[in-house]
Amino acid sequence: MSDPGGDGDRDGDTPEPANDGQRFDRLPATPADREVAGRASREEVLDWWEDRFGIGRDVLDGYSFWEKGAGKVWVFNGEADDPSRVEAIGMTFLRTRQEHWKPTTRAVQRFGEHATRNVVELDAERASRFAAGEDQDLPDWDGDWGYLIVAHRIADASAPIGVGLYLYDELRSVVPKGSRADLSVVDR
Amino acid sequence: MNPLDRYETLVDDVDAFRAACDRPLPSVVRTNGIKASPDRVREAFDEAGVAYDPVDWHDGLFRLPDGNPGGNWPHLHGWTHGQEEVSVLPTLALDPQPGERVWDACAAPGSKTTQIADAMDDTGTVVANDNNLGRLSALRHNAERLGVTNAIVTNQDARNFSTKPLAFDEFDRALVDAPCSCEGTCRKNPDVLDEWTLDHVHGVAGIQKGILTRAIQATRPGGTVVYSTCTFAPEENEAVLDHALATEACAVVPFDLPVETASGVTEWEGEEYDPSVSRAHRVYPHHNDTGGFFCAKLRVGGPESVIDHAGGTEVAR
Numbered sequence: 464m465s466d467p468g469g470d471g472d473r474d475g476d477t478p479e480p481a482n483d484g485q486r487f488d489r490l491p492a493t494p495a496d497r498e499v500a501g502r503a504s505r506e507e508v509l510d511w512w513e514d515r516f517g518i519g520r521d522v523l524d525g526y527s528f529w530e531k532g533a534g535k536v537w538v539f540n541g542e543a544d545d546p547s548r549v550e551a552i553g554m555t556f557l558r559t560r561q562e563h564w565k566p567t568t569r570a571v572q573r574f575g576e577h578a579t580r581n582v583v584e585l586d587a588e589r590a591s592r593f594a595a596g597e598d599q600d601l602p603d604w605d606g607d608w609g610y611l612i613v614a615h616r617i618a619d620a621s622a623p624i625g626v627g628l629y630l631y632d633e634l635r636s637v638v639p640k641g642s643r644a645d646l647s648v649v650d651r
Numbered sequence: 652m653n654p655l656d657r658y659e660t661l662v663d664d665v666d667a668f669r670a671a672c673d674r675p676l677p678s679v680v681r682t683n684g685i686k687a688s689p690d691r692v693r694e695a696f697d698e699a700g701v702a703y704d705p706v707d708w709h710d711g712l713f714r715l716p717d718g719n720p721g722g723n724w725p726h727l728h729g730w731t732h733g734q735e736e737v738s739v740l741p742t743l744a745l746d747p748q749p750g751e752r753v754w755d756a757c758a759a760p761g762s763k764t765t766q767i768a769d770a771m772d773d774t775g776t777v778v779a780n781d782n783n784l785g786r787l788s789a790l791r792h793n794a795e796r797l798g799v800t801n802a803i804v805t806n807q808d809a810r811n812f813s814t815k816p817l818a819f820d821e822f823d824r825a826l827v828d829a830p831c832s833c834e835g836t837c838r839k840n841p842d843v844l845d846e847w848t849l850d851h852v853h854g855v856a857g858i859q860k861g862i863l864t865r866a867i868q869a870t871r872p873g874g875t876v877v878y879s880t881c882t883f884a885p886e887e888n889e890a891v892l893d894h895a896l897a898t899e900a901c902a903v904v905p906f907d908l909p910v911e912t913a914s915g916v917t918e919w920e921g922e923e924y925d926p927s928v929s930r931a932h933r934v935y936p937h938h939n940d941t942g943g944f945f946c947a948k949l950r951v952g953g954p955e956s957v958i959d960h961a962g963g964t965e966v967a968r
Contacts, residue, residue: 478692526800538800539775539800539801539803540773540774540800540801541775541776541777541801541802541803542752542775542817542818542819543776543803543817543818544775544817544818545816546803546816546817546818548816549803549804549805549816550784550787550804550805550806551791551794551802551803551804552792552803552804553799553800553801553802553803554794554795554798554799554800555795559847567795569729569795569796569798572686572728572729572798573685573686573729573798573800594727600896613682617695617724617728618691618692618694618695618698619694620691622728624727624728633842641792642727642796644721644722644726644727645722646723646727
């Protein structure tokens, strides 16, 4: 996912554009359009959701993607031209500029129902522990390591709760502290 | 003095009004249609043993007699949002449509912004502005929890709002849910009655006039502006509308709300207001067992402008 070589040499004395962490900038369409080193492109973002979770382009094609801060990508469904100095545009979506990209809890809650792989569905007791921020052993998982969508059954269907990090037979809860909840276990 | 005394001449049943103001309010949640249907919320409440009562005028609202609106799975999933019943009304009056450009001028903490986004099917653009950066963080938290992707959040003084950061320079609709003296929230926060002063009423009325003026100017001819407060003070309600009618091209239009209301008042303490302000709605706590509220709907461009509706009374759903 990383592009350590950047975009090659630039002409003359023009300084290479750098990422300004205080403003929103639209992601370039493709890696070939990239002007700011290290910035993810729209194509790579769409590919990543498809490769990692099977969430197809039909789901995300209508949205635009923006970077603010070091690698924080936002997803937006409205009209924007130069929103560089606004406080927020849409919602936080994905953390890039690191070896393993990490979806946000809110992105997974919003779009995770379209996922077809790397979704682990927990039983009621495990789901409550996950929502409370607890890490738990999960030796039976035979899918990929890394960031997973963690879901449970509620009201007759599966619903994504948040993001888990699976490493060495353990599922770590990366639900943000402010979003954790001590919820009762629902028997059914 | 208790500021509620001064409104006794306005209400139909003083004893019922005062008794209702003394009762605490039930917890209420609104279903977030971006993520769930009322049926699914009901089913999840049933599974978890969460007690709830329906609200007869809105199928997405649930009263939670045991309180704790944030302590359940539907809340964690962003399927529900704790929101007082009357606070749902201005978005019904605004009636935003998918794909439109909508301004929420005083948006924090975001209950109405997120309801607007839901009504727009999370398409188009809702610009959520507030001058208080601390309260904006609560708005952002709520918008993310509810999965809103069509909002732009700005931190400006609404009276001088600039559309420069936007891709357009006028809105189809604007909501001014104005800062006010808040007596209508006394059932959940009785302190507002102790802190009330007439000086504050007069000061905040000037701010309200400035924000409503800017909202009218920033909305296209034929577009809709909704003005709402949670105060009973005519100085902050009908007088603000009267000021807008005198200074901007706009008209107060009739509309229906799905609850019992009283008409806007046309005179108060020696002042007389434009007769059309009676088309505004006053919601008193004893009428529907809610908080107090005020809501008016304006059409930009005045009575002679071409409007994008079939005409006649516009009905809020």
